[in-house]
Amino acid sequence: MSMTYPILDLPSLTQHELGSAAPLTFDPFYENVDLTPWDELASVKSNQVGAMQHDLFSFTAVKGVTYYVFSTSYLEPTRIIVYDNLGRPIGADNETDGSSGMHYLPRLFAEYSGTMYVDAGWNQGQTELGLAVSLKVFGDVDTKNVAPPPVLPPVSTMTGTAWADRFVATRAEDLIDGGGGIDTVAYAGTRASYNIIKDGDKVRIWSIPDTKDVDTLRSVEKLSFSDGSYDMQYGDLTQSLYVAYFGRAADVGALKSFQSQLAALGAPANVNDFSARYAKDASVKNLIDSFGLSHESKALYSGDNKAFVKAIYNNLLSRDADQGGLDFWSNAIDSGSLTRANASLSILAGAQGNTSAQGLADALLLQKKISVAANFTLALETFDKGNRYDGDFAAGIARKLLGAVTTTTDAFDFQDDVIDAMFALPPPRGVPDQAREMPFAAHEALRDAPVIELTGVGGIADAFMFA
Template sequence: MTIVTDIEIVRQSGFNNIDALLSSGPGWNFLGTGTRSLSYTFSVSSGNEASRGGQAAFSMAQQMATRTALSYITALTGIGFTETTDGSRAQIHMAAIDIADTDTTGLCSWMTSYTPPSFGTTVRDFTAKAYVYLDNVEFRAENADLRPGGAGYETLLHELGHMLGLKHPFDGDKKLPYDDDHTANTLMSYDPVGGPYQTYSPYDIAALNWLYGRDGLGGTYGVGASTPYYTGRDIAERLTGTYIGEVIEGAGGDDDIDGGAGIDMAYYVGPRANYDVTRIAAGYVVSDHAGDEGYDLLTNIETLHFSNGTVSLDYEAVVQALYVGYFGRAADYNGMQSFQSQLAALGAPRDMSALAAAYTKDAGLHALIDSFAGSAESAALYPGDTAAFVKGIFQNVFGRAPAAAGLGFWTDAIDHQGLSKANASLSIMSGALANKTSQGLLDAKLINNKLAVASGFTLSIDTAAEVSGYGTKAAAASVRAMLDAVTASTDLSAYQSTIKATLGAMSGAPRTTGDLPDALHDDLPLTHADLVGVGFQNWEPTLV
């Protein structure tokens, strides 16, 4: 639904490098539901701009180069373009013309139309058109050659930028600082630095992301959609989200990205295999080992987007704790996906403490967590009596047998006091994390290290061979051995090579990883988890 203020007020992002490029039109986002592509024409026989004459058709070479530019824009924005020979039906017109200003090599004009609503604010008949012109007199030779990499092609991108809703960075109330106003930052500038360019510059891309969200017209992201899209600069900076969900793209540099409230996505332009994802105390680190997107520290981010798929971080910490505590291994890819999906479907709290409290109150959540005990893997791992089960859980969590008092206590709680086995494993783990004795602190550090390693392992699974490779008893045993070798003093940065080697061995594909930046090394072992087990929380600080 389009309302008058959508059309008349430019929606700002709050980022000056974006807002300095936002024009008041044409407003393609507000054409109405179902509009996924824009029509364009090279015809000058009809549909020409009424106030301008002398249009001449682009040559075949110019037309081919323009199609190349529009294909690039589609890949960048998600907007589709459909060519038509009927100029009267086209929304975008391309033509050569003698531009009156002898210093002007190209220009773009646009117009919008709608009937002011007689009742309410909803606009039902919004239309827009744009006209892109290249000079064919003073700049005839330059504009005749629109091959990518030349000055003419950069001019074409500049004018198509206007067609998409970008303005000059020196016009209007929002402006770029003088030192930023050059073509290395935005092709909408008049001040050339480098070039000629055959792609848009970083600020242009950030503004187009804000407008169209990379998923085109009528999509989920961008202006007029449900989710805003923020893009940083190619420097180290802090990017902070708001109280709603959004997409945040660091776009280069070592960024500190905090999604804030809502369900947020961090966007990366390369394929999953180009990045290492590591869990740390503050959240996650995504490091680009193939490009220039740097090391990003992520907090309050629920989804990672890569060019070939997404990775969910939603509920990742609690699912990993369930697997480590109960099965003594990292979650497999499909298991992680399944439990994340089921927790989301239940509307389970994402905060660990709130999730723990919900365990005893939500029958669906209770059944889901307790399903661990009914699995075939559980039957294979714990074929003996309850005491054998408790010993197994202690081995998973602490790497040692329980004291006699602890063994008796937990065995009795399961056999006679209604404590489920799945809840017992989490209670034992959370009890260790709450224990402030010297031994308790060492246990907590050990558990946190195991959870971080397990998380790093599962998040590294990004190929079909790795998914299927971690599907055998032998593979599960190798992952248990990997976690058994973790101690309270394990250097988790150095242990990344062990994670990669373990994964590579089961998939037949050796893996390598870059080192994390020095500033993050000390932060690695500190991940803390407050785990499910609230039903028996008075036991948790003791008897472990």
């Protein structure tokens, strides 16, 4: 068993202590299922006198699952400590307070399947009364196989022609370069059975049940699954338009609808050619101008045209517009020679085609943002969370995610942040407003909390008080 987490400078458990640990059993967790990422719960509570004398427990961890440990007692619990199957200390809550009478250990990623031990650190105080204590271990099963597994050297290499090619994925690590034409790679499972992550023109795809087969695709426009096809041909163009105009990733339904409309128009897939098409194709013009008619657009851009141009620059390039660019674009909109939607498209095309030092940096940043936006939408579909990505609050989460992207971001490594953002989305409409805002507040609380140094898989939780 190979494990990479550090062994803490704390005493290990003795064989006697290992044998005395009380086992905990996981059951499905349904309470507040729309407000937390947790799927299972193992817990114990007591109000017996002297309960603090037995606060060592064991549970069976599953590799890839992220665990959250909460301990409550009458007085603030002493430090929670988690031990591996050999009794070595591998995680501690570093004495940060969750709330009065509680400590918690967030984001404990299991690197192996087997026994773990928890010292709850209960403290009933010096009293003869039976004061309540509890330990809860939550499991976030959805984190299994979320992070990209290591990519092994390809066993199967396939190269396409200048025409439309169809490839069938093998059980090996496939490296597929489609070449020219509209190329398709076929997979045996359903769409939801695969994780898909992209960075620029490179796509990685692997089966969720079996992470040993990681395929790398280039110049592949379509994916075929047992329950339908997935069209990537206009994915980057659609995401770039959403990033430019709304500062966020496209939602699942809008992405598919926009891709279908672009395909029906026979539109070019790159931004520069698409921008040129705007001036001479009424259908393309109407499609782009529809951005400016949306409720979201009116809410975002209620100020004057200079404020609008500044916002587009920040959405796309995470910087303020230079004075010359600000004056040029705002004057063009003021004069009526450009609509706001067309201006955002033109600024986008200019950012991708500028060969100056600043322009190349802008183009790189934009490519990173488009990749992260695409991965966010892909994750929504893989984990069937598309109905959560709705409304201003959810859009704000996506904007915050893209705002963290820099020119040095590796979209594959950034996937943990994408998954964090996805699970921080509020539950679907119909849940009370107060509850809808809880997940992101909880996510932010844990984002600022020290992370247990095991692995980097993240999650969300709140400082809930458990009775």
